Amino acid sequence: MAEKAKSGPRCVALVGPYLSGKTTLMEQLLFTSGAINRRGSVREGNTVGDHSVEARARQMSTELSTTSTEYLGESWTILDCPGSIELAHEAQTAVLAADVAVVVA
Ligand SMILES: Nc1nc2c(ncn2[C@@H]2O[C@H](COP(=O)(O)OP(=O)(O)OP(=O)(O)O)[C@@H](O)[C@H]2O)c(=O)[nH]1
Numbered sequence: 001m002a003e004k005a006k007s008g009p010r011c012v013a014l015v016g017p018y019l020s021g022k023t024t025l026m027e028q029l030l031f032t033s034g035a036i037n038r039r040g041s042v043r044e045g046n047t048v049g050d051h052s053v054e055a056r057a058r059q060m061s062t063e064l065s066t067t068s069t070e071y072l073g074e075s076w077t078i079l080d081c082p083g084s085i086e087l088a089h090e091a092q093t094a095v096l097a098a099d100v101a102v103v104v105a
């Protein structure tokens with residue numbers, strides 16, 4: 001049987017309302033795909049997505065966060081967008097670059 005051809009790198013934007021779970025979902029995706037070996041939490045302030053001092057202090061995403069991982073031999077870039085309405089421009093920029101957007105609600 002012919003092997004499935006590998007695709008080029010893919011980019012997914014995680015978008016959705018404030019505190020809907022986007023950063024937590026990205027942490028799980030990174031953990032499940034093996035990019036990190038310990039799953040952090042927003043409350044403990046040790047997620048990959050909310051890495052900035054301000055994000056950790058506020059327990060919310062305060063800027064776009066970019067990570068990458070591999071899954072089934074394919075390369076994925078994940079864009080974790082802040083949900084706060086004041087930061088909507090960050091998500092709008094991300095979806096222009098992404099192949100697909102996942103709406104977390
Ligand atoms: N019970 C439960 N809590 C969750 C789940 N996902 C996230 N949370 C909690 O909800 C809160 C917000 O989660 P985040 O992952 O920061 O949500 P977010 O969409 O990234 O938030 P912003 O980037 O600030 O918009 C945190 O306290 C999480 O622990 C879930 O699936 N179940």
Ligand SMILES: [Mg+2]
Nearest residue numbers: 022023060061
């Ligand atoms: Mg977030």
